[in-house]
Amino acid sequence: AQTVTQSQPEMSVQEAETVTLSCTYDTSENNYYLFWYKQPPSRQMILVIRQEAYKQQNATENRFSVNFQKAAKSFSLKISDSQLGDTAMYFCAFNSGGSNYKLTFGKGTLLTVNP
Amino acid sequence: NAGVTQTPKFRILKIGQSMTLQCTQDMNHNYMYWYRQDPGMGLKLIYYSVGAGITDKGEVPNGYNVSRSTTEDFPLRLELAAPSQTSVYFCASSSTSGGGETQYFGPGTRLLVL
DSSP: OOEEEOOOSEEEEETTOOEEEOOEEEOSOSSOEEEEEEEOTTOOOEEEEEEETTOOSOOEETTEEEEEETTTTEEEEEEOSOOGGGOEEEEEEEEOOTTOOOOEEOOOEEEEEEO | OOOEEEEOSEEEEOTTOOEEEEEEESSOOSEEEEEEEOTTSOEEEEEEEEETTEEEEOSOOTTEEEOOSSSSBOOEEESSOOGGGOEEEEEEEEOTTOTTSOOEEOOOEEEEEO
16 A cells, blocks of 8 residues: 655744645655645645656745655655745655556645744 | 635534535536545545546545535535544535646635534
8 A cells, every 4th residue: 555654743934935744655655646736724635746757857836846766665755936825835745656546645744934 | 817716615404404515616617525624634535527427435434425426516414423524625616637736726625624
């Protein structure tokens, strides 16, 4: 069974600085998908970024980028120029693709951006 | 475009009561999901559906039932509420491409069973 581990329960960063959130996963699959979801205080789950394992290039979305290390089974999220609105829980999630629709989530990292 | 909507936003139930959590999506997605989120934890899959009339169990289906009579709606039924079902419930949907596709979430329903 796949597992997703987020080892940082809480993190904080100053506005405009850069922060990296860690995620590791365990799977025997070769092709799969990884996601970072953001959950602000409103509780709405919002997709931040998606990575396909067979693509070596790291995904980027504006200020958000990932460092995907397939051999190490690591999928960290880097947030550049942090903004107050980035304050949220961040969840790393895994999907093995194909006919498996289940998302396996980590326990989350609470990120606080300080003014 | 409303996306995924859920009702109610918050509900208190007494032990043994029943209720239905409503979920509707307007994106014409075939795949729909129900998750629960316990404090300090990630989301866990309760049930999912790959199309109207087709549902299947996820990780934690005990105590719940679902039905899918239309593409748009995917209600979750709690028959005999228990304190262990106190949680936040999220409905999600994804496009017809199956596994690996982005799931779009509703705003959640917070349920308290006393």
